[in-house]
Amino acid sequence: MRIAAIAFTERGQAWEEKLGFPVTRGEAVRGWTEQNFAMADALLFIGAAGIAVRAVAPHVKDKTTDPAVLVMDEAGRYVVPILSGHIGGANALAEAIAARTGAQAVLTTATDVRGLPAIDTWAARQGHAIENPEAIRAFAAAQLSGERVGVAVTEDVVPPPFPVTLYLRPRTLILGTGCRRGIDAAAYEAAALDFLRYCGVSLLSVRALATIERKKEERALLLFCKKYRLPLLAYTAEALSAVPGRFTASAFVRETVGVDNVCERAAAAEGAALLQGKTAYDGCTFALAKLREETERGC
Numbered sequence: 001m002r003i004a005a006i007a008f009t010e011r012g013q014a015w016e017e018k019l020g021f022p023v024t025r026g027e028a029v030r031g032w033t034e035q036n037f038a039m040a041d042a043l044l045f046i047g048a049a050g051i052a053v054r055a056v057a058p059h060v061k062d063k064t065t066d067p068a069v070l071v072m073d074e075a076g077r078y079v080v081p082i083l084s085g086h087i088g089g090a091n092a093l094a095e096a097i098a099a100r101t102g103a104q105a106v107l108t109t110a111t112d113v114r115g116l117p118a119i120d121t122w123a124a125r126q127g128h129a130i131e132n133p134e135a136i137r138a139f140a141a142a143q144l145s146g147e148r149v150g151v152a153v154t155e156d157v158v159p160p161p162f163p164v165t166l167y168l169r170p171r172t173l174i175l176g177t178g179c180r181r182g183i184d185a186a187a188y189e190a191a192a193l194d195f196l197r198y199c200g201v202s203l204l205s206v207r208a209l210a211t212i213e214r215k216k217e218e219r220a221l222l223l224f225c226k227k228y229r230l231p232l233l234a235y236t237a238e239a240l241s242a243v244p245g246r247f248t249a250s251a252f253v254r255e256t257v258g259v260d261n262v263c264e265r266a267a268a269a270e271g272a273a274l275l276q277g278k279t280a281y282d283g284c285t286f287a288l289a290k291l292r293e294e295t296e297r298g299c
Contacts, residue, residue, distance in 0.1 A: 001089065004036035008047035012074035015046060018101050029055050042068035042093055049080065056083065063087055063120075064133050070094055072103060080106045086120040087130070119151065123168050128153065129204035131167035138164045155205035155290070157197075169204035172291045173275075174233075176210045176267025178253070179218060179284035188220035189227070191281035199276050199288050207291065208233050210266035212240060212257055233266070240265040248278045263287040 005023040007013040016023040023046065024032060033055040036043055045052035049071045056069055060083065068090035069083035079097045081090030091107050098105040119139050123130055130136070142149035142164075150162025155170060175196070179188060196203055208231045215221060216234035225232045237258035245268055249260040259265065264278050264287040272289035279286050 001041045001093070002039070003042045003044060003093070004032075004040040005044040005046065006032055007074070008045075008051065009074050012046035012072075015072070015076055015101060019044075019097065020100065034059065037067060040067055042070065042088070042090065044097070045069075045071045046074055047071070049082065052082065062133070063136075064130055068093055070097070072097065072101075076101045076103050078106050079103045080108075085109050087124050087133075089121075089124065091121070119166065126168075127171050128168040129171060131169055131202060131204055132165075135164055135166040139166050155201045157200050157202055167202075169202045171205060171207040173201060173205045174208055174210050174267045174270060174272050174289045174291065175206050175230075176263040176265070176269075176287040176289065177215075177221065177284060178211060178257075178262035178266075179215065179220065181218070183218070183220045183283045185220040185223045187282070188284055189224050191284050192224060192286060195276075195279055195281070195286040195288075198279070201288070203228060206230060210235070210269060212237060212259065212262045212266065214257060215262075233269070235266060235269050240269065243269050245274070264289075 003021050005019065005021060006027065006029065007023050007025045013023045013025040029051060033043065037056060037059040052069065052071045060066055063084060064087055066084050066088060068081065068088035070079055070081050070090055070093060072079040079094045081094045083090060085091040086109065091109065094105040094107065097103065120130060120136050139149045150165040151168060152158070152161060152165050153168045153170060155173060175192065193203065209221060209225055210233040211221060213234040213236045216232060221232060240259045240262065243265045247261040247264040253262060254260040261278065263285045264274060267287040267289035268274055270291060272291045274287060274289045276288040
């Protein structure tokens, strides 16, 4: 976890040694916050909570993407998560900081106060993406009232099996792809999304986009990965040729890039099992594979 910390006083900065990570002092709080809100996994303000709240307020967007934000007083008496307690890990980080410094972690989320498991914390630990975070409130309310609520953990796009269904998407799918040079980015994105709809799976379950090394600088692929926050896995022709399995061979592709198939082999390169073979669109191809459980744990 990338933790950025700032102290407003010398006494606050003195906690750096016990915290075990650098504590900035002397920088303008607004500028520091703007830079680190986008880059860090967690922000720790050592000082007044009001300053922290005003600093982060312009940048708060969504509980599934905002970093954890915490405040600790300069005397080290209390450490309080104020944003992304569950999904962002602020509650867990508060308890870790408390253990290092002797402070008291002040958790205010209702499920934690009552000692109930938080579904968004569990999902984050499992590496699952939350498709409809608005249902988290209904899930927590049901927990607190002792009622039942539905959770669907699946890559597949299926109708809600319960009146209120929280969808959790395991990040288990690899989207393999090949494309012609200079393909239009919008056309490529539309094709990729159409392919996933055809396969009946959620984009949130895609763990990575995979292709051949010579395509690792292709603008359309890079923009797609940036927009949907996906890593781009790029393999040499030799590595793709060594992937075991039966794939749709093309003499033209072999002559062009040095391997008989790109999208299927790239999708299966990490030991994943093909779910959907080569599917061609205008200027690009796709294949979909699912990581085996043991492979998923190792990735």
